[in-house]
Amino acid sequence: xxxxxxxxxxxxxxxxxxxxxxxxALVNWSRGQSLWAFPMGTACCAxxxxxxxxxxxxxxxxxxxxxxxxxxxxxxxLAGTITEKMKPAxxxxxxxxxxxxxxxAMGNCTVSGGIFYYxxxxxxxxxxxxxxxxxxxxxxxxxxxxxxxxxxxxxxLVKAESLSKKRTYDRPATLxxxxxxxx
Amino acid sequence: xxxxxxxxxxxxxxxxxLFSLEFGDAVVGVERDELLAxxxxxxxxxxxxxxxxxxxxRGEAFVVVYRLQSRSLSAAIFVKxxxxxxxxxxxxxxxxxxxxxxxxxxxxxxxxIVFEGHPDLRRILLPExxxxxxxxxxxxxxxxxxxxxxx
Numbered sequence: 001x002x003x004x005x006x007x008x009x010x011x012x013x014x015x016x017x018x019x020x021x022x023x024x025a026l027v028n029w030s031r032g033q034s035l036w037a038f039p040m041g042t043a044c045c046a047x048x049x050x051x052x053x054x055x056x057x058x059x060x061x062x063x064x065x066x067x068x069x070x071x072x073x074x075x076x077x078l079a080g081t082i083t084e085k086m087k088p089a090x091x092x093x094x095x096x097x098x099x100x101x102x103x104x105a106m107g108n109c110t111v112s113g114g115i116f117y118y119x120x121x122x123x124x125x126x127x128x129x130x131x132x133x134x135x136x137x138x139x140x141x142x143x144x145x146x147x148x149x150x151x152x153x154x155x156x157l158v159k160a161e162s163l164s165k166k167r168t169y170d171r172p173a174t175l176x177x178x179x180x181x182x183x
Numbered sequence: 184x185x186x187x188x189x190x191x192x193x194x195x196x197x198x199x200x201l202f203s204l205e206f207g208d209a210v211v212g213v214e215r216d217e218l219l220a221x222x223x224x225x226x227x228x229x230x231x232x233x234x235x236x237x238x239x240x241r242g243e244a245f246v247v248v249y250r251l252q253s254r255s256l257s258a259a260i261f262v263k264x265x266x267x268x269x270x271x272x273x274x275x276x277x278x279x280x281x282x283x284x285x286x287x288x289x290x291x292x293x294x295x296i297v298f299e300g301h302p303d304l305r306r307i308l309l310p311e312x313x314x315x316x317x318x319x320x321x322x323x324x325x326x327x328x329x330x331x332x333x334x
Contacts, residue, residue: 084313085308118329120327122317
């Protein structure tokens, strides 16, 4: 937990009215508390993504808010099967998001191709073939709680980042996935 | 055989009845060369809606299937045509029912059957640069990962 989370406590119990923190901690804290999401719903996982936003699960209490415009958002939630035909559109929307940006792969299809892994001619076997994915959530589909846990875990990744490139943790690289016979 | 099917067969000597279930839709066949004339007659007879165009790969030939619907007759029929694999082309019914546009593009995309006279015969579901027609039985793709026996 960053020091900024305990500012109130520090002001109450500390000796004075001044709190010192690092710029990284303050920036990451503010970034992590309002991860606006771009709902890239391409298949049935989008139903759970929508449910996570509504009142029963209430994504807004985590500061995550779905926005229909990639230029307003910090994190792209890939929900659903990505086909070869859809791949350029997903990539284009990702490129339109302002930095810093993160990607959550929600559901088996975006993790590995899921049930479409074998004998398919049209499905991308995992979003990490063309996007740097930060958080993987398995499930077919995952429950809304899993998605919200993914956001909470993404906050931990955000907190580990730094404005200095040297101190930023290694983002996952976009690597071509191995095929079965190569393993 | 349903009464509707008998009436159709009487009215259109080019159509030959294939089979009909008691409560199902009638199924009729037509030669490829006579498709356009027959379809025009069927539309004039009341089948004003083209519900579906699809195809089946039967090895040596493709079967192109049309489903026609009629509100005035309260009926629907299937019309089937054989297309040789070596010459996979068939006249387009776009001029009769404009609804055939995307349906015929889909059949072309997945089966490689060329619809002659179609105004804009491009792929519709697969990317433009895709090679091959994946619903053909002899389709193979080096990127395919075959399902192992143990799954």
